[in-house]
Amino acid sequence: MSDAGAPPVQARGLVKQYDDVTAVAGVDLTVERGDVYGYLGPNGAGKTTVLRMLLGLIRPTSGEARLFGRDPLVEGARALDGVAGFVEAPRFYPYLSGRKNLEMLAALDGHGAAGRIDAALDIVEMADRQKHRVGGYSHGMRQRLGVAAALLRDPKLLLLDEPATGLDPAGMRDMRALVARLSSEGTTVLLSSHLMPEVEELCNRVAIVRTGRIVYEGDITSLRARAGSHWRLRTTEDERARRVVEAQRGITAVAHDPDTPSAPGALRFEGEEAAVGELSIALVEAGLGLLELTPVRATLEDVFFTLTEDGAAVPPSSPADSDAVAA
Amino acid sequence: MPALRIVYAWELRKLLAQKRTYLGLGAAVLVPLVFAGALLVQNGQPNDVAFGRYVRQSGLAIPPVLLIFGSIWLFPLIASLVAGDIVAAEDHNGTLKTILTRSTDRSRIFVAKVLAAATYAFVALTAMGVVALLAGIAVSGLHPLVTLSGTTVSSAKGIELIAASLLVYMMPLLGIVAIALLLSVLTHNSAAAVVGALMISLILQLVTILPGLGSLQPYLLTTQFNAWQGFLRTPVDYAPVVRAAWVCALYAVPALAVAFSSFMRRDVTGG
Ligand SMILES: Nc1ncnc2c1ncn2[C@@H]1O[C@H](COP(=O)(O)OP(=O)(O)O)[C@@H](O)[C@H]1O
Ligand SMILES: [Mg+2]
Numbered sequence: 008m009s010d011a012g013a014p015p016v017q018a019r020g021l022v023k024q025y026d027d028v029t030a031v032a033g034v035d036l037t038v039e040r041g042d043v044y045g046y047l048g049p050n051g052a053g054k055t056t057v058l059r060m061l062l063g064l065i066r067p068t069s070g071e072a073r074l075f076g077r078d079p080l081v082e083g084a085r086a087l088d089g090v091a092g093f094v095e096a097p098r099f100y101p102y103l104s105g106r107k108n109l110e111m112l113a114a115l116d117g118h119g120a121a122g123r124i125d126a127a128l129d130i131v132e133m134a135d136r137q138k139h140r141v142g143g144y145s146h147g148m149r150q151r152l153g154v155a156a157a158l159l160r161d162p163k164l165l166l167l168d169e170p171a172t173g174l175d176p177a178g179m180r181d182m183r184a185l186v187a188r189l190s191s192e193g194t195t196v197l198l199s200s201h202l203m204p205e206v207e208e209l210c211n212r213v214a215i216v217r218t219g220r221i222v223y224e225g226d227i228t229s230l231r232a233r234a235g236s237h238w239r240l241r242t243t244e245d246e247r248a249r250r251v252v253e254a255q256r257g258i259t260a261v262a263h264d265p266d267t268p269s270a271p272g273a274l275r276f277e278g279e280e281a282a283v284g285e286l287s288i289a290l291v292e293a294g295l296g297l298l299e300l301t302p303v304r305a306t307l308e309d310v311f312f313t314l315t316e317d318g319a320a321v322p323p324s325s326p327a328d329s330d331a332v333a334a
Numbered sequence: 335m336p337a338l339r340i341v342y343a344w345e346l347r348k349l350l351a352q353k354r355t356y357l358g359l360g361a362a363v364l365v366p367l368v369f370a371g372a373l374l375v376q377n378g379q380p381n382d383v384a385f386g387r388y389v390r391q392s393g394l395a396i397p398p399v400l401l402i403f404g405s406i407w408l409f410p411l412i413a414s415l416v417a418g419d420i421v422a423a424e425d426h427n428g429t430l431k432t433i434l435t436r437s438t439d440r441s442r443i444f445v446a447k448v449l450a451a452a453t454y455a456f457v458a459l460t461a462m463g464v465v466a467l468l469a470g471i472a473v474s475g476l477h478p479l480v481t482l483s484g485t486t487v488s489s490a491k492g493i494e495l496i497a498a499s500l501l502v503y504m505m506p507l508l509g510i511v512a513i514a515l516l517l518s519v520l521t522h523n524s525a526a527a528v529v530g531a532l533m534i535s536l537i538l539q540l541v542t543i544l545p546g547l548g549s550l551q552p553y554l555l556t557t558q559f560n561a562w563q564g565f566l567r568t569p570v571d572y573a574p575v576v577r578a579a580w581v582c583a584l585y586a587v588p589a590l591a592v593a594f595s596s597f598m599r600r601d602v603t604g605g
Contacts, residue, residue, distance in 0.1 A: 063434075064434060084439045087435060092435070099429065100351070103348070111347070111348075114341070156432070
């Protein structure tokens with residue numbers, strides 16, 4: 008049954024087991040109205056599998072998924088009322104024209120979808136190719152047609168599986184602009200991605216997944232706060248510098264810095280600016296020459312890698328990169 | 335949800351847009367033309383086939399000869415060419431996920447596909463019948479037909495009996511359609527489903543010539559391809575026709591039931 012207040016997406020304890028592979032290992036997910044929700048993870052993390060379960064294409068091994076309160080396994084196509092999207096690359100009948108494909112899908116939609124074909128083709132800028140057979144379309148054109156096919160349903164919830172994958176830069180820009188525009192018009196969006204910058208640009212909320220499990224869930228702002236930062240130090244005398252740093256109040260996590268191969272003695276540590284200021288005086292007073300003392304901000308990308316790769320420490324990036332991302 | 339009629343119409347439109355559809359239809363039209371052409375340019379006739387002796391006396395004898403000839407593999411092939419492909423092609427194109435994420439239930443899509451595959455078999459068979467009749471009349475004239483009982487029926491009555499025969503012939507053909515469709519759902523592979531359905535039909539015919547298995551003959555799907563001959567006896571023998579109805583149902587209904595439940599439950603991951 009649908010109830011008016013039900014969230015667009017609500018999944019509880021979703022598990023999908025394929026023989027020896029656990030593609031999805033217990034996912035809880037709630038997407039609220041108005042969200043642009045990023046489902047972010049590396050290849051094989053189980054993103055597509057979750058979207059397939061949401062759309063009712065595959066049966067969860069356990070757990071349940073609801074769209075606006077409706078379970079696609081119980082209510083079939085009715086559960087997809089107001090929902091559109093695609094998993095992996097959108098696929099069409101190669102022997103029919105782009106337009107004929109849309110006409111067929113509109114017939115399967117009902118609810119006046121046929122009347123939206125022209126507008127949908129215009130939005131994805133495919134009007135001039137609509138008469139050609141899909142068999143001759145490029146990947147990017149199929150992706151656009153896939154979005155048009157979703158728009159026919161006038162969706163309140165749009166599910167997109169790595170929508171920018173395989174597109175050229177202009178195609179990516181258009182795709183992102185379209186998602187932003189639909190969101191501003193009130194469409195709730197759940198999009199999977201393996202690109203943190205994409206999620207950062209488009210989404211207000213993110214789940215980071217790794218081997219079928221959500222390892223972080225929250226809004227992007229909290230994730231940024233979590234990104235944290237550290238400092239890098241190079242001096243004229245590595246050994247003594249380390250002793251001075253370790254002795255300094257307010258400085259923690261002192262370690263060898265693995266990211267400056269050209270300066271094998273470089274150190275990294277964490278601390279407030281005030282403590283670092285005092286440290287710089289202490290270093291000079293100890294007779295050490297300062298070669299570099301730089302704040303290094305971890306990017307969201309770094310956080311993503313930390314969360315999704317085995318035992319990786321936060322790999323810091325150069326200050327220039329971090330500023331660009333943090334801006 | 336859109337009406338079944340609309341989903342069915344789109345299944346037909348998809349068939350009309352595919353080359354393989356015309357392969358089967360073309361064969362159904364071409365075979366009688368070739369047969370009639372051969373009668374024109376050569377002497378003699380196929381004496382060892384029922385009605386074969388009369389193909390020069392009456393054009394009405396030609397459709398029955400082709401029905402007998404076509405039951406071995408031609409019609410099973412034509413029917414499974416489309417029925418074996420109608421679900422597997424969606425797997426091949428990755429389009430199942432496309433149509434199953436609209437507002438039409440899986441069950442309705444399945445039923446529309448069954449109806450479309452059956453419609454195709456019916457159209458191909460009818461096309462063969464009509465072309466065979468017209469070509470037969472053109473070559474041998476419209477004359478009374480000698481039945482299997484040795485009696486002669488008027489040409490008008492003969493046409494009527496041939497039409498009824500085509501309808502009865504549809505029953506085992508629908509059994510083949512159901513089996514091909516089942517294989518199409520289970521194998522996800524069009525070639526495997528078409529070849530599989532054809533193999534099943536050939537093996538069923540082989541069974542009847544194996545020693546000791548002759549008693550199975552009345553209950554084999556392929557045997558029902560002869561049931562129409564009951565109409566071409568005097569008096570008309572309805573027994574084989576009635577048996578064909580329930581024997582064919584015995585094959586088609588379980589095949590469709592398994593296909594349906596598999597289609598309803600299957601994970602759609604391709605594409
Ligand atoms: N139909 C399937 N059969 C077997 N394993 C599968 C199937 N689909 C996905 N998997 C496995 O499940 C895991 C998650 O796949 P997927 O959901 O496609 O990941 P993602 O979309 O995040 O790249 C992978 O290890 C993949 O190999
Ligand atoms: Mg994927």
